[in-house]
Amino acid sequence: MTAFVPRQTLRAVNFICNAPQARAVTLVGDFNAWRPAAHPMKQMADKAWLLTVELKHGHHRYAFLVDGQLTLDPRAQGITRNDKGERVSLVPVS
Amino acid sequence: MKKTMAGPPATQAAAAKGRSGAPQQGKIHPVVIYPFRQPTDYSDLEALYQLIARLDSDQDRYARPITVMDRKTYFAMERDKAFVDFKKNIVTRHSDILDAWCVDTCQMWYSGLGLAFEQGSPEHVYWLIPGDFNYGTAVGQEVLGRLHDLPEIILELEQDLCIGEIAADHNNSKQLIDTYGTFALLYNWFPAEAQEIRQFTERPRSEFFAVRHSFLGEVLTRRWYAYEQTVVMLLQAVFGKKRISRFFVGNISDLPEGREPLSSAIQQVERTERVLKALWRERNQSNAGWIDQYRLLETQSEQVRRSALTVLRNLLAA
Numbered sequence: 001m002t003a004f005v006p007r008q009t010l011r012a013v014n015f016i017c018n019a020p021q022a023r024a025v026t027l028v029g030d031f032n033a034w035r036p037a038a039h040p041m042k043q044m045a046d047k048a049w050l051l052t053v054e055l056k057h058g059h060h061r062y063a064f065l066v067d068g069q070l071t072l073d074p075r076a077q078g079i080t081r082n083d084k085g086e087r088v089s090l091v092p093v094s
Numbered sequence: 095m096k097k098t099m100a101g102p103p104a105t106q107a108a109a110a111k112g113r114s115g116a117p118q119q120g121k122i123h124p125v126v127i128y129p130f131r132q133p134t135d136y137s138d139l140e141a142l143y144q145l146i147a148r149l150d151s152d153q154d155r156y157a158r159p160i161t162v163m164d165r166k167t168y169f170a171m172e173r174d175k176a177f178v179d180f181k182k183n184i185v186t187r188h189s190d191i192l193d194a195w196c197v198d199t200c201q202m203w204y205s206g207l208g209l210a211f212e213q214g215s216p217e218h219v220y221w222l223i224p225g226d227f228n229y230g231t232a233v234g235q236e237v238l239g240r241l242h243d244l245p246e247i248i249l250e251l252e253q254d255l256c257i258g259e260i261a262a263d264h265n266n267s268k269q270l271i272d273t274y275g276t277f278a279l280l281y282n283w284f285p286a287e288a289q290e291i292r293q294f295t296e297r298p299r300s301e302f303f304a305v306r307h308s309f310l311g312e313v314l315t316r317r318w319y320a321y322e323q324t325v326v327m328l329l330q331a332v333f334g335k336k337r338i339s340r341f342f343v344g345n346i347s348d349l350p351e352g353r354e355p356l357s358s359a360i361q362q363v364e365r366t367e368r369v370l371k372a373l374w375r376e377r378n379q380s381n382a383g384w385i386d387q388y389r390l391l392e393t394q395s396e397q398v399r400r401s402a403l404t405v406l407r408n409l410l411a412a
Contacts, residue, residue, distance in 0.1 A: 059243065059250050078243075079294055080251060080339035087293060090251075090339065092243050 010054040011093050016075065017064045020047035027051050028070075029062030034082065036065050055093045063088040120217040120307075122245040123210040124149050124159040126189060127202050127301075129226040132171050136180055137230035142223070145238050147188045157213060159189035161225075162206035164196045199224075199301075200321045207305075208314055216307050221245040224301040237344040244304035247339050254309040254336035255327060257295045258302025258343040267359050267410055272299060275363035275402040276325065282395050283370040287332040294340045298325050299362075302343055309336055319372065321365045326373065333377075356410040363402050367395055 017025050025041040031053070032038035041049040041064070049064075061082055064071045070086055072079065078090030126146060133139065149156040163185075171177035185191060194205045203222060210220050221244060228234045237260075247256045262269045276298050280288035291298055299322060305313075312330065319326045331338050374391065378384045 059247050061251065078247070078339055078341035080247070080253065081337065090247070090341065092240075092341075 010056060012052050013055050013091060013093060015041065015051050015053065015062070015064075015073070017041060017049040017066065017071070017073065018047075019049060019064070019066045019071070022049070022066045024065075024067060025049040026065045027053065027062060028065055029060055029088075030082075031055055031060055031062070036068075055091070057093055060091050060093065061088045062091060120219050120249045121157050121214070122149075122155060122249075122304075123157040123214055123218060123220045124189075124223055125203075125206040125210050125220060126159060126161045126223045127199060127206065127225050128161050128163040128167065128185070130164055130167055130199065130202075131226075132167060132174075132177055133226075135230075136176065138228050138234065139180070139225065140184070141229040141234060141238060142225060143184045143188055145229075145241070146223075150188045157210070157218070160192055160206050160210055161185050161189040162192045162194060162196075162202040164202060165193055166195070168193065198321060200319075200323045203323055204314075204318055207310060211307070211310055211314055214307055218307045219245045219248045219304055220307070220310050221304045222301065233345050240341075240343045241302065243341050243343070244302065247341055248304050248306050251339065252337065253339045254306045255331050256304045256339040256341055257297065257300050257324070257328070258304075259295055259297045259300060259340055260302070260343060261345040265409060267406075268297070268299070270406055270409055271359050271362050271402075272297060274405045275359075275399075276322075276366050278398045278402055279363070279367050279370055279395060280325070282398050283374045283391060284329060287329055290332045291328045294338050295328075298328055299366075300324055303327075309334075317376065319369045322362075322369045325366060326369060329373065356406060359406045359410055360403055363399060363406070367399050371395070 015027050019025055022043075025043075026036050027039040027041055028034045028036060039051055039053060041051040044050050059078075061080055062073070063082075063086075064073060070088075072087060073089040076089035077092060079087060080090050082088045124146065126142070129139070146159050146161075149159055163181075168181075181191075192206055192209055194202065196202045196205065207220055207222065214220065221241075223241065227237070229238050241258065244256045244258050247253055264270075264273075277288060277292060280291065280298070301324070303324060305327070309331065312334065313327055316330070328338070330336075371392065375384075375388065378387070
């Protein structure tokens with residue numbers, strides 16, 4: 001008999017960055033080891049940048065790289081610091 | 095050649111090792127501060143203690159909740175059947191009551207967090223839950239659903255202090271006190287630390303927070319000021335380069351019993367000034383010439399306080 005193992009459920013989270021003049025925006029965070037190229041965002045018709053990412057349950061630190069500049073999400077539910085001591089945003093996934 | 099699947103970003107995100115996936119070993123100690131003045135309507139407290147009941151039943155994750163009740167509250171209500179029944183059937187059932195004679199809410203915090211600390215261990219987290227908010231409303235229910243994030247952030251992201259922030263409009267008395275009183279005074283006495291604090295929160299007097307065992311131990315054993323303890327904790331956190339987070343817990347307003355009239359707002363600004371003065375002296379009185387600098391700051395502080403009181407009088411006076 002196989003032991004019951006709870007599923008690590010994923011939940012889709014929308015990230016929106018309002019930077020209409022930016023040439024490139026990427027999403028960095030604990031979930032991609034802060035790699036700048038891991039999650040490029042897509043500019044939408046309203047000029048805002050959007051990316052939907054599936055994340056595990058818990059609290060995730062993240063930020064936007066707007067033309068290479070680390071930028072907080074003004075819509076974020078929280079603020080903390082990353083391992084480099086930079087202020088970054090916080091998203092809960094339940 | 096080994097082939098690597100290059101899935102969509104979403105898949106990569108889920109596969110990446112993140113802190114939030116790490117197992118949590120720390121236990122969470124909820125500490126409820128029972129309202130000093132018993133509300134006539136129990137719906138908010140009933141909603142709160144539904145949460146406390148859930149925490150109490152999850153013994154793997156949560157320590158037995160503690161409710162701190164001022165003896166003056168008890169003696170004022172001891173002949174009230176509704177209160178006695180609520181205390182016996184709800185509060186006592188889902189938490190251990192700490193009866194204490196307290197001069198104010200901050201002393202209730204000190205007593206409750208101190209007791210929880212004695213029962214805890216180094217990997218544990220302490221979660222303060224104020225009892226005098228409108229948890230029974232729709233918005234309050236939403237807030238109750240978010241409060242658990244505060245201790246979880248401490249555990250998952252290895253933080254020392256997580257402040258819960260509530261939304262308030264610009265003319266709300268709490269907002270006015272913090273903008274024209276708390277921060278203005280902080281900028282006078284501790285300008286560098288004030289800037290650091292404001293990078294995280296606009297609510298340096300928030301009653302919603304969670305704190306790690308080691309940091310709670312530090313602040314409990316150092317001089318613990320009689321009032322405005324969140325401000326002192328935030329300052330101690332900045333002094334000690336602790337890891338601070340802020341989390342938005344929602345829109346919520348004080349219950350009518352707890353709303354601040356002008357006299358209360360003035361008292362809070364004056365208390366903040368007294369605490370900051372005492373803390374500044376404690377940190378600087380070993381320096382040569384500290385008294386001259388202190389007098390200068392004190393003069394400036396008086397100007398700041400008078401300005402704050404003018405604003406508060408203009409906006410809060412009935």
